Amino acid sequence: MTDLGSDISAHQVVVRAQWRTVLRRFGSHRLAVTALLLAIIGYAFTYFVEPLTGWNYKQLSADLSQGPSSAHWFGTDTIGHDMFAQSMRGLRVSIHVSIVVAAIATLLGTVLGAVQGWFRGRVDAGVGVLVDFLLILPLLPVLMVLATRTRAIGGSSLMFVAVVIGLFLWAPLARVVRGEVFAIREKEYIEAAAALGASNTRIIFRHLIPNVMSSVIVYATLTVATAILVETALAFLGFGIQPPEVSLGALVDEGRDSARTRWWLFYLPGAVLISLVLCVNFVGDGLRDALDPRQRKRP
Amino acid sequence: MLAYATRKLLISVPVLFLATLVAFLLVATVDPIAEQRVFLLSQPGGAEQVARLEASLGLDKPLLERYGIWLGELLRGDLGTSTENGRAVTSLLAEAIPVTMRLVVAATVFSVVFGVAVGVLSAVRKYTLFDNTTTFFAFLFFAMPVFWLGAVLKDLGIRFNDWWGRRIFFTIGEQSPRLDADFWGTWADRIGHIFLPALTLILIQLAATSRFQRSAMLDVLESDYIRTARAKGVPQRKVITRHALRNALLPIVSYTGLTFGTLIGGTVVTEVVFNWQGMGQLFLDSLLDGDVAVTQGWLLAVGVSVVLVNLCTDLLYGLLDPRVRYD
Numbered sequence: 001m002t003d004l005g006s007d008i009s010a011h012q013v014v015v016r017a018q019w020r021t022v023l024r025r026f027g028s029h030r031l032a033v034t035a036l037l038l039a040i041i042g043y044a045f046t047y048f049v050e051p052l053t054g055w056n057y058k059q060l061s062a063d064l065s066q067g068p069s070s071a072h073w074f075g076t077d078t079i080g081h082d083m084f085a086q087s088m089r090g091l092r093v094s095i096h097v098s099i100v101v102a103a104i105a106t107l108l109g110t111v112l113g114a115v116q117g118w119f120r121g122r123v124d125a126g127v128g129v130l131v132d133f134l135l136i137l138p139l140l141p142v143l144m145v146l147a148t149r150t151r152a153i154g155g156s157s158l159m160f161v162a163v164v165i166g167l168f169l170w171a172p173l174a175r176v177v178r179g180e181v182f183a184i185r186e187k188e189y190i191e192a193a194a195a196l197g198a199s200n201t202r203i204i205f206r207h208l209i210p211n212v213m214s215s216v217i218v219y220a221t222l223t224v225a226t227a228i229l230v231e232t233a234l235a236f237l238g239f240g241i242q243p244p245e246v247s248l249g250a251l252v253d254e255g256r257d258s259a260r261t262r263w264w265l266f267y268l269p270g271a272v273l274i275s276l277v278l279c280v281n282f283v284g285d286g287l288r289d290a291l292d293p294r295q296r297k298r299p
Numbered sequence: 300m301l302a303y304a305t306r307k308l309l310i311s312v313p314v315l316f317l318a319t320l321v322a323f324l325l326v327a328t329v330d331p332i333a334e335q336r337v338f339l340l341s342q343p344g345g346a347e348q349v350a351r352l353e354a355s356l357g358l359d360k361p362l363l364e365r366y367g368i369w370l371g372e373l374l375r376g377d378l379g380t381s382t383e384n385g386r387a388v389t390s391l392l393a394e395a396i397p398v399t400m401r402l403v404v405a406a407t408v409f410s411v412v413f414g415v416a417v418g419v420l421s422a423v424r425k426y427t428l429f430d431n432t433t434t435f436f437a438f439l440f441f442a443m444p445v446f447w448l449g450a451v452l453k454d455l456g457i458r459f460n461d462w463w464g465r466r467i468f469f470t471i472g473e474q475s476p477r478l479d480a481d482f483w484g485t486w487a488d489r490i491g492h493i494f495l496p497a498l499t500l501i502l503i504q505l506a507a508t509s510r511f512q513r514s515a516m517l518d519v520l521e522s523d524y525i526r527t528a529r530a531k532g533v534p535q536r537k538v539i540t541r542h543a544l545r546n547a548l549l550p551i552v553s554y555t556g557l558t559f560g561t562l563i564g565g566t567v568v569t570e571v572v573f574n575w576q577g578m579g580q581l582f583l584d585s586l587l588d589g590d591v592a593v594t595q596g597w598l599l600a601v602g603v604s605v606v607l608v609n610l611c612t613d614l615l616y617g618l619l620d621p622r623v624r625y626d
Binding site: 129132133135136137138139140141142144145146148149225229232233236237239249252253256259260266267270273274277278281282 | 313314317321325326328329438439441442443444445446447450451453454457458556557559560561563564565567568571572582583586587594597598601602605606609
């Protein structure tokens with residue numbers, strides 16, 4: 001008689017956690033991996049700009065309105081700022097702001113969406129009105145008003161801008177999470193948890209939310225991209241982060257009038273901005289493919 | 300359908316009310332006479348003059364009462380006057396809205412038409428050269444900020460004009476100043492001006508719309524009834540046009556409503572880039588001048604239009620898809 005135990009060990013059953021599968025699938029998405037690496041390297045690079053090029057974003061050099069050169073990789077503006085140092089600073093600011101925005105929006109969207117889906121009834125309707133309102137709200141004008149209203153209390157500081165944007169961007173995720181919770185709340189394991197006397201809080205945070213994490217992660221990435229575009233648009237219109245702090249939007253705004261004569265002031269910060277958003281979108285795309293088992297592989 | 304339409308209409312009422320509240324309160328605590336106040340208080344007898352000024356603008360009343368008065372005036376078609384130039388807010392809006400409408404309508408119509416066409420074609424020809432090319436451009440334009448693309452197109456337009464030796468693209472304003480032309484001449488001039496700003500918005504909108512339409516079409520193409528249609532021998536062309544397309548067109552209706560608010564934001568930015576004297580500039584000026592009545596009127600007009608557009612798309616959706624009427 002063969003020994004069952006040795007039989008199994010001979011066949012080497014590999015236990016794979018779900019996140020490993022996801023990681024493996026994400027890893028096979030070359031574009032997404034490249035984009036993620038580029039974004040990480042780009043972000044790390046912003047901390048090495050000064051030792052490498054000799055310039056920081058506040059320094060004023062004697063070279064005014066110079067084109068790109070080995071000394072000033074992105075040239076200089078009319079008052080002698082090194083545009084590469086400025087663009088890299090803007091890149092870092094954009095990444096910081098967008099991560100804070102995404103964190104706030106994701107937290108709010110996940111919890112409120114799950115609460116809506118679990119409690120249903122009046123809670124659902126109440127939060128639902130807010131979600132419907134935020135979904136159709138013209139975000140940019142409202143943020144412009146808020147920026148002018150809050151200037152006196154630090155409304156143009158980096159964190160403040162990030163928090164305000166975050167408070168407005170949670171609605172799409174809340175709607176998705178609500179829909180998914182509606183679908184899984186009838187499953188046996190949720191029923192079992194409720195029957196064992198688990199509290200609402202426990203069910204929401206231990207059972208419902210972990211099971212909708214796929215959508216949450218994908219939406220969090222999308223929110224990062226949206227946040228970057230919103231923050232730079234605000235800065236472009238002069239309502240976002242104020243000098244001496246740098247935003248890619250403000251750099252593009254300053255450079256746009258001289259796009260024909262001093263192209264580097266306009267096109268290069270813009271290219272950095274687009275590259276960042278592109279990277280984030282590619283990562284989001286890769287995550288969606290990796291997390292969504294219904295997605296079929298390319299033939 | 301009647302019950303559905305009534306329900307949708309009834310839901311819009313509190314949302315509209317909420318919109319008036321937000322429009323009023325967002326800037327209600329801004330002092331519209333901040334500059335005058337500083338000056339007057341430095342003058343002898345200025346305090347009484349400030350009180351007089353406040354009373355004339357109704358600033359001496361509590362906030363809620365002011366809201367009530369504002370709402371009452373609003374129902375009579377009066378949104379107050381601009382503190383900057385003394386003109387009625389309604390007439391300022393009446394001048395700016397048609398200008399912006401041209402841009403919004405052009406952007407919506409073309410981005411929906413092209414977006415549907417591109418999306419459906421790339422879904423039907425999944426992973427072909429056409430699909431890959433449109434995917435590439437969709438990603439590219441999706442990552443582009445409106446203000447950057449606008450400024451790039453403006454720059455390219457000017458370069459093209461220089462190279463051609465004649466002005467083909469107008470890059471400043473919504474129409475030529477002091478234009479003396481007949482009806483057709485005026486519209487030809489306007490179209491020359493609208494081309495680049497509209498293209499800016501269309502390209503950005505198109506990126507998202509075509510992807511949305513593509514996935515909607517793919518969802519439908521994978522459904523059972525399409526397989527049934529194919530199995531019973533319906534030709535491919537007919538499967539696409541008769542069976543798939545009709546259902547795949549539904550989501551774009553509500554999508555257009557939901558993205559209308561974003562489009563308004565994009566329009567504000569585009570108008571600033573191309574120096575249009577429309578809603579964008581009006582809003583920007585009112586914010587920078589602290590012109591409270593104008594800002595409130597602007598927010599209200601935009602809020603109402605967003606709610607109405609969404610009401611229309613909801614009703615249209617109900618008309619097209621019987622299922623949603625009964626949920």
